[in-house]
Amino acid sequence: MIKANDTDVLVLGVNVLPDLINIGLQTLWIEFGQGKSLRWIPVNDIHKEIGTEKSDGLLFFHAFTGCDVVAAFRGKGKKTAWQTWDVCPDVTDVFSKLSKYPPVTSEHDQTVLEMFVIMIYDRSSPTASIDDARLNFSARKQRSYESVPPTRGALIEHTKHAVYQAECIWGQAMICNMENESPGDWGWKKNCDMWMIIWAKLPPIAESCQQLTKCGCKTECLGRRKCFQLSLPCTALCSCNCDH
Numbered sequence: 001m002i003k004a005n006d007t008d009v010l011v012l013g014v015n016v017l018p019d020l021i022n023i024g025l026q027t028l029w030i031e032f033g034q035g036k037s038l039r040w041i042p043v044n045d046i047h048k049e050i051g052t053e054k055s056d057g058l059l060f061f062h063a064f065t066g067c068d069v070v071a072a073f074r075g076k077g078k079k080t081a082w083q084t085w086d087v088c089p090d091v092t093d094v095f096s097k098l099s100k101y102p103p104v105t106s107e108h109d110q111t112v113l114e115m116f117v118i119m120i121y122d123r124s125s126p127t128a129s130i131d132d133a134r135l136n137f138s139a140r141k142q143r144s145y146e147s148v149p150p151t152r153g154a155l156i157e158h159t160k161h162a163v164y165q166a167e168c169i170w171g172q173a174m175i176c177n178m179e180n181e182s183p184g185d186w187g188w189k190k191n192c193d194m195w196m197i198i199w200a201k202l203p204p205i206a207e208s209c210q211q212l213t214k215c216g217c218k219t220e221c222l223g224r225r226k227c228f229q230l231s232l233p234c235t236a237l238c239s240c241n242c243d244h
Contacts, residue, residue, distance in 0.1 A: 001040075003031040011062045012173055013043045014055050015099065019174050054085070057095025059170045061085065063162040064095075064113070070161045074146060076120050084120045091116045101171035103163050103181065113159055114152065121149045130155060139214065139237045154200040160187030161197065214238045 002009060010030055017028055028043040047055050054061075065081040066072025073081075085091060094112045098105065111128075118125050118133045127133045130152050137143040150158065164186035172178040188195045214237035215227040221242050222228055234242045 001029045001031055005032060005034070008062070008067060008170075010041060010043070010046075011058055012170055014047050014050070015058045015170075016174055017043055017047045017055070018052070053092050053096065057092055057099050059099035060095045060162060060166040061099075063166040063170070064098075064159070067165065070165050071158065073117070073120060073149070081120055084116065084123065087123065088116050088119050098163055099166050099171060101167050101175070101179070103167040103171075103186070105159070105163060110156065110159060114155060117149050117155060121147075135236060139239055142239065151200065151202060153202045157187045157198050157200055164188075215240060217242075 002013060004010070010032070013028055013030055017025075020028060030041040030043060032039055032041050050058075061081070063070045065076075065078055085095075091112050094109045098109065114130045115128060118127065118130055121133070121137065125133050125136065127136055130149055134148045134151065137148045138145070149155070164181065164183060168179075168181040168186070183195050184190060187198050189198055190196070214235055215221055215225070215232065217225060217227065217238070217240040219241060221232075221234065221238075221240055234240060
């Protein structure tokens with residue numbers, strides 16, 4: 001039995017259970033909570049319920065969708081992400097690969113993760129590029145800026161953060177002498193004696209404000225339209241049908 005009040009420990013327990021069984025463990029429990037909320041969680045039953053494939057990829061899934069040291073997707077919790085995993089089986093192999101040390105990523109992995117994130121925000125989206133999906137959500141579906149997925153550049157850095165936590169830290173949970181990996185290779189930068197997270201390598205949004213301008217016109221921007229009177233240029237985010 002492990003006594004812990006941290007979801008990360010439960011996720012680790014489910015992931016490493018087969019390794020523990022191979023060295024003689026029969027049953028693993030986690031004593032979770034305190035006082036009246038105290039409960040014993042049967043790790044063996046959870047592993048059996050979700051299956052070996054998902055258990056193998058659980059570390060990266062947990063880090064990628066948000067944990068103590070990796071950001072989550074705004075407004076998208078674990079339940080939404082888990083339901084998306086159910087309808088996106090192609091991501092299982094990537095999750096499993098990125099849950100094991102040593103850390104190795106490829107362009108294919110990033111492409112699959114991109115599609116997974118798009119489906120978290122809209123399972124019916126026809127786009128395979130997250131930047132195209134952002135444009136589609138903002139311009140055509142008129143979603144607010146806070147309810148669209150991150151840019152591809154930001155997602156790449158986010159993936160690095162999740163890889164570092166899942167593969168370099170949790171992925172060595174069964175290793176006595178862990179290999180040291182520099183956070184500087186995985187989306188962090190050192191400022192004096194403190195490690196700072198790199199959110200994206202794109203310029204700040206204020207420098208691109210003109211490109212983010214859009215009108216609310218449904219047809220052409222003519223006559224009494226406020227955007228026409230102010231000589232505001234049409235951008236790719238506008239939903240009007242102006243040729244210019």
